[in-house]
Amino acid sequence: MILGLWMALVLVLAGLWLTRPLWRRAAPRTQARKRANVVAYQTRVAEIEADLAAAVLDVESARQLRDEAGARLLHDADTVAAVDAAAAAPPRHLRWTLAVIVLLALASGLFYWRSDSWRTRDLIALAQSDPAAAQRQMIDGMVAKLETHLHAEPADAEGWAMLGRSYVVLQRFADAAKAYARANALTVEQPHADWLVAAGASLGMASDGHDLKPGRALFEQALTLEPGNAEALWYGGLAALQSGDYGAAYAEWLKLRGQDLPDDIREVLEQHLPELAAKAGQTLPPATALAAAAPAAAANGVSLIVHVRISDALKAQIKPGMTLLVFAKAATGPPMPLAVQRIDTPTLPLTVTLDDSEAMMPAMKMSGFANWVITARLTASGGAQALSGDLEGSHPVARADAGQPLDLVIDRQLP
Incomplete structure (x- = not known):
């Protein structure tokens, strides 16, 4: 200035x-x-x-x-x-x-105006006070430019894929699925395995129940192109598990087990592969050194006691009939929630408990991970997808915090 x-x-x-x-x-x-x-x-x-x-x-x-x-x-x-x-x-x-x-x-x-210098100055100031809001504003700006570009150049497959990734970050999963579908339609002759997986995962995340079954064909197509694609094996195994196809889920996760994986994902595999092997009538090969840790974690279980309140600045934004969603996601790993509590027409402040009993999938429980991000969202739509105008707050949590009261403040409105 x-x-x-x-x-x-x-x-x-x-x-x-x-x-x-x-x-x-x-x-x-x-x-x-x-x-x-x-x-x-x-x-x-x-x-x-x-x-x-x-x-x-x-x-x-x-x-x-x-x-x-x-x-x-x-x-x-x-x-x-x-x-x-x-x-x-x-x-x-x-x-x-x-x-x-x-x-x-x-x-x-x-x-000065076209180069966004004044916007950059405001963004830097916002990043100092609210890094999450600054990141979202930066992504919103990038999305707006991409949308303008793709309106003029609708045949840009890379642009559609980039737009899909941006929508995923913004938790606009339905829009992400459409963007990836456009990218895949433009590359039918030379498909991209990663884009196929992303399209299937976005379809699942866009549904309230995180149903991955509609995207199973996309995961299988991706595995035909790249048999060792880690994300295709992971989501393909989850989709097969939701479909009750334990043999396919076991086969795909067994292939995934041999790859270099984050500790959280490996713990989930080691926890559920013995059960899948039994249901599929297979003999599980010797477990890795991490196998012993997963059953112990599952046996102990975890419980997060979350006290949810709203900041004074946003109290006036609460509308009648809003729904409160409180959920936990793995800090590193799959994007779908591990546990969810839904409260219609809530009265804040209130306290909720998240544990394995709220798991949306048997193979995806909180006890299989060591670090989470808990989020509270007030939405007028009642759906799982984040929308403009929703009120939200998030907080990272480690396993050492389990069982202790956690204060979660809803302190921002989604643009």
């Missing part, structure tokens, strides 16, 4: 210096020259009268000479006025200089 003011001051001073002939007052020369011409005329008339009195001139000649002197006086007066007017007018190059200065000022202001 200070730098911008200094630049504006320098521009003004430069403009004043270059245009000083335009605002400096010209010397009053017109009146002096007019007085000199009048004195010369009076002197000439006196000479004519003297010659007439001395009989050097006759009456007619004297009249003609006086008329000539008067005509010359008028002509000189017009000439003086024209010369002074020309001198007072700004030189042509100064007019061009003034025009260039005005154009530079306009161009600088336009560049």
Whole structure:
């Protein structure tokens, strides 16, 4: 801000210096020259009268000479006025200089606006006070630009995939599924496994029950392209588990087990693979070193006691009939909630408990993870998808915090 003011001051001073002939007052020369011409005329008339009195001139000649002197006086007066007017007018190059200065000022202001410098300044200030809101605002800006670009270039498959990823970050899963569908439709001859998986996962997340079954064909198509695709194996196993196809779920998760995985995901696999192997009539190969940790964690279980309240600044935004969703997600791992509590027409503050009994899938429980992010969202739609105008608050939680009261404040409104 200070730098911008200094630049504006320098521009003004430069403009004043270059245009000083335009605002400096010209010397009053017109009146002096007019007085000199009048004195010369009076002197000439006196000479004519003297010659007439001395009989050097006759009456007619004297009249003609006086008329000539008067005509010359008028002509000189017009000439003086024209010369002074020309001198007072700004030189042509100064007019061009003034025009260039005005154009530079306009161009600088336009560049400042188009380059989003003022938005960047506001975004930096917001990031210092609310990093999550700043990140969301930055993504919203990127999404708006992408949407404009894709409106003009609808055949840009990479652009549609990028838009889908952005929608996932914003938890606009239905829009993400549509964007990925456009990207996949444009690459039918050379499909991308990652885009197919993302489309299927977005379809599942867009449903209230996080039903991955509609996307199972997309996961299978991705595995045909890349048999070792970790995300396709993970989501394909979940979709098969939801469908009751334990043999397919076991086969895909067994392949996934051999890959380099985050600890949380590996714990989930080691916890559920023995049960899947038994249901599929298979013999589970020897477990990894982490296998012993998962059953212990599952046996102990976890419970999060969440005290939900709303900030004073947002109390006026609560509308009748809103629904409160309180859910926990893995800090690193799958995006679907591990446990969810739904309260219709809540009265805040209130306290809820999240544990494995609220798991949305048998294979995806809180006890299978060590770190979570808990979120409370007030929504007028009643659906699981975050929408503009919803009121929300989030807080990271570690396993060491389990069983202790946790304070969760709803402190922001989604744009």
